Amino acid sequence: MGGKKVNLTQRARRLSLFLRLVTSSFIRRRARLFTALLALGIGATVISGLLTLQLEIPRQLAREFRSYGANLILVPTGEQGIMDVEDVEAVADLIPEEQMVGITPYRYASLSINRQPFAAAGIRFPEARKTSPYWRIDGEWPGRGGEVVIGGDIAETTRLAPGSRVRVAGHRASGGQVEREMTVTAVLHSGGVEDSMLFLELANLETILGQPGEVNLVEVSVDAPSVELQTIVQSIRDTVPSVTARLVRRLTHSEATVLGKLRLLLLLVVTVVLGLTLICVGTTMMTMVMERRQEIGLKKALGADNQAVAWEFVAEGGLLGLVGGGVGYAAGYFFAQLVSQEVFGRDLAPDLLLLPLTLALSMLVAVLAALLPLRAALAIEPAVVLRGE
Amino acid sequence: MFFRLVWGGIARRRWRALLTLFTMLLGVSLATAILNVMLDVGDKFNRELRTYGANLRVVPRSAAFLADFYGLEEGEGVTDKYLREDELPRLKTIFWAYNIVDFAPLLTTPVVLEGVDQPVTAVGTWFNQTLSLPTGDTVTTGVQGLKSWWSLKGAWPGEAASDPAGVALGESLARRLRLSPGESLVLTGQDGVRRTLPVTGVFLAGGREDGQIYVPLALAQAMAGKTGLVEEVEVSALTTPENDLARRAAQSPASLSAKEWETWYCTAYISSIAYQIEEVLTDARAKPVLAVAEAEGKILGKVELLLTLLAILALVASALALANLVTAGVMERRVEIGILKAIGAGDLGVISLVVAEVLLAGGVGGGLGYLLGIGLSDLIGQSVFGASISPHPAVIPLVLVLVFLVSVVGTLPAIRLLLRLNPREVLHGR
Incomplete structure (x- = not known):
């Protein structure tokens, strides 16, 4: 009982000495401490900053790729060429809301402006701006009814400009002609077929045609990789058989290639930067341990065994790694946030899983950097070191 | 010391x-x-981004409207609805010639297939054409490089007109006709000649091309009776992202000062490349395909x-x-x-x-x-x-x-x- 008590106090004493040694070595060498913390902090900043970006960038960039336009097209199954709006809504429900960028129905018809026939499409303008973000508009997007947008080629040949009043005529499905006076609000440029088409709000076109609730085609822009898109296509086939979903191969195929390359590029750059930075940090830490050979000699001369000295250095390195890693994690997140806002204009949620990883990596580097030169230092006879060799 | x-x-x-x-x-x-x-x-x-395909379309100036407005059809001396094939190598002589990665002409003509009641669109184009340039160089260009996302079973047809090497079918058309590479099909063009041609390949494009026939340009010209003419050229060019200057120039090149104009002309903006293409082709209009150009x-x-x-x-x-x-x-x-x-x-x-x-x-x-x-x-x-x-x-x-x-x-x-x-x-x- 008594022996155990002595043992306990001895242990407590040893522990307090150990703690005193570790902390006092920090206090005595403030300048060194700063250097070491700086080195570890830089390392941890790079770790957490780059890893955050490595995880986040492909996701953010995938969203940027949606500016190429719709990557999923819905067409009616079979020959009739027309599908119900209700079916389209059923399809829209199958796509997760956070992945849906936009969904634009197209109803095609032949309308004439001032007696000249043109292909026309009834669309929903707010959605079309999401599915076709590359459309360039001279003028204003239509807001109310009775407004029409004309393609650039039409504007050129008919000399119509935003603000012009035109007579738009169309054939009713039930027979007979309808004529409406409308305002041109904008001229649209896309470089594609849209340049020679008319666009008006779907509801407007429906009142002219007198046939509501039907569309010819739907453009959908979904923020998802092509594997997920395939699943969506499959589930549409299973649940809404009257609608056939087609992937726009030009986009899905190219996106996979380009994003894959980008991901690989980032991975390689991040690996190289991380590896080299960690080695740099390691060498700095090693230098700092090596210069303490005299101290080690003194400790050994006073009777400390190799293990005790090693533990002290490991604890010191670990503590430094912990503090440096914590500071670096915050700095790295700050940097990644800066990049994300600068490049994508979006906020970044901190990845809490990276905190233990950053801490562990920087502690590992600090401890390894302490242990490697320590072996050499411990092998040296105290007398030799203390003499100043 | x-x-x-x-x-x-x-x-x-x-x-x-x-x-x-x-x-x-x-x-x-x-x-x-x-x-x-x-x-x-x-x-x-x-x-890499060129895998998205052509970012410029070259079309004849106001082509689409001649027929609509004046009732003029071919055979009445109207050739300005078309571009001239022999001018196309000039695309590789413009200031930014090296930025033009690939280009392919298109000429569409309806053809009647044996056993199909509705006419099918045949597209004449270059698949992998080797051109000799006025400068003495040669370049190889065509659909093969331009449409990298198309997957092809079999091979593209050869180019020679005299010896029509065959046709490539879009995937859905091939399925409808139950044809696969190696078999042959009989088609009749606008010129009324019945031709039996081997199917060299079946391609999946993921667009309306899947229901079309792709043939060598010379064959399409013969079938349509439009020797040496093309309707449209798709061009894939390496470009510099647009800035204010480029946007202003695209609106009207005349509004730039001499110095700005020079900067614009000598930068690979899509608008300056389009402008230079219009300079070398007769009555051509080069339009940026905004879907590709903007996103890029x-x-x-x-x-x-x-x-x-x-x-x-x-x-x-x-x-x-x-x-x-x-x-x-x-x-x-x-x-x-x-x-x-x-x-x-x-x-x-x-x-x-x-x-x-x-x-x-x-x-x-x-x-x-x-x-x-x-x-x-x-x-x-x-x-x-x-x-x-x-x-x-x-x-x-x-x-x-x-x-x-x-x-x-x-x-x-x-x-x-x-x-x-x-x-x-x-x-x-x-």
């Missing part, structure tokens, strides 16, 4: 000097690699900005790490400096000694690091883009400045410390 001191300082502490050298080497190779990658990646990425500019801009920011982070981190190491290394030498001061070395002497040693390590480490960095960037280029990243000459001065800055700035705190050093205290062992 000075050199002996410097050399002695390095030789005596070989392990330490090696460590400094090693860290310098790593830092510099990191900087070199990332700078090289950054400077070249825009170009490489631009090329946006994505390219983001990727470049991203890599620039990453490069800055890497450079700052490596500079700080290096400077830190230098500081740590110099501080360690307090005793040695103390002795030097005690036997009469001046402040200036001490400083130049320290700086010279660091510069020497930096020079050697930096030189080796530069080479290692080039190797690293090449490795990245090879594994990501399958093409080497050429060392950019601008990287050398940047790296030199980096090494110099790191050596000098890194020693500053240490020098301040050394100057305040009291030889007696140091030598006493404190």
Whole structure:
């Protein structure tokens, strides 16, 4: 009982000495401490900053790729060429809301402006701006009814400009002609077929045609990789058989290639930067341990065994790694946030899983950097070191 | 004496000097690699984005409306609805000729297939055409390079007109006709001639092309009776992301001042390339396909900005790490400096000694690091883009400045410390 008590106090004493040694070595060498913390902090900043970006960038960039336009097209199954709006809504429900960028129905018809026939499409303008973000508009997007947008080629040949009043005529499905006076609000440029088409709000076109609730085609822009898109296509086939979903191969195929390359590029750059930075940090830490050979000699001369000295250095390195890693994690997140806002204009949620990883990596580097030169230092006879060799 | 001191300082502490050298080497190779990658990646990425296909469409000026407005059809001397095939090699003679990656002409004509009641659209084009240019060079271009996302079963038809080498079918049409590569089909063109042609390949495009027949251009011209004419040319060009100047120029090139105009003309904006194409082709109108061009500019801009920011982070981190190491290394030498001061070395002497040693390590480490960095960037280029990243000459001065800055700035705190050093205290062992 008594022996155990002595043992306990001895242990407590040893522990307090150990703690005193570790902390006092920090206090005595403030300048060194700063250097070491700086080195570890830089390392941890790079770790957490780059890893955050490595995880986040492909996701953010995938969203940027949606500016190429719709990557999923819905067409009616079979020959009739027309599908119900209700079916389209059923399809829209199958796509997760956070992945849906936009969904634009197209109803095609032949309308004439001032007696000249043109292909026309009834669309929903707010959605079309999401599915076709590359459309360039001279003028204003239509807001109310009775407004029409004309393609650039039409504007050129008919000399119509935003603000012009035109007579738009169309054939009713039930027979007979309808004529409406409308305002041109904008001229649209896309470089594609849209340049020679008319666009008006779907509801407007429906009142002219007198046939509501039907569309010819739907453009959908979904923020998802092509594997997920395939699943969506499959589930549409299973649940809404009257609608056939087609992937726009030009986009899905190219996106996979380009994003894959980008991901690989980032991975390689991040690996190289991380590896080299960690080695740099390691060498700095090693230098700092090596210069303490005299101290080690003194400790050994006073009777400390190799293990005790090693533990002290490991604890010191670990503590430094912990503090440096914590500071670096915050700095790295700050940097990644800066990049994300600068490049994508979006906020970044901190990845809490990276905190233990950053801490562990920087502690590992600090401890390894302490242990490697320590072996050499411990092998040296105290007398030799203390003499100043 | 000075050199002996410097050399002695390095030789005596070989392990330490090696460590400094090693860290310098790593830092510099990191900087070199990332700078090289950054400077070249825009170009490489631009090329990758060309997998999205043509970003320019060349059409005859106001082609679509002649027929609609005036009731003019072919056979009435109207050839301005078409572009001339023999002018197309001129596309590779414009100022930005090297930025034109691929192009292919298109001529569509309805054909009647045996066993199908509705006429099918046949598209005449180049698949893999070798052209000889006015400059004497030859280029190979066509659908094969332009539509990289098409997957082809079999082969593209050959090009010769006299010996029609065959047709390629879109996937859904081939399925409807139950035809596969190797079999043949009978088609009748506008000229009324019945032709039996082998199907050389079936392609999946994922668009309306899947219901069409692709034939050699010469065959389509013969079937449509439009010898030497094409309807449209799709062009894929490497471009620079648009800026304000380019947008203003696209609105009206006349509004630019002479100097602005020159800048615009000599920059690979999509609008200036379009303008130059219009210059060399008769009555042609080159239109940017905004769906591709806009998105491309946006994505390219983001990727470049991203890599620039990453490069800055890497450079700052490596500079700080290096400077830190230098500081740590110099501080360690307090005793040695103390002795030097005690036997009469001046402040200036001490400083130049320290700086010279660091510069020497930096020079050697930096030189080796530069080479290692080039190797690293090449490795990245090879594994990501399958093409080497050429060392950019601008990287050398940047790296030199980096090494110099790191050596000098890194020693500053240490020098301040050394100057305040009291030889007696140091030598006493404190």
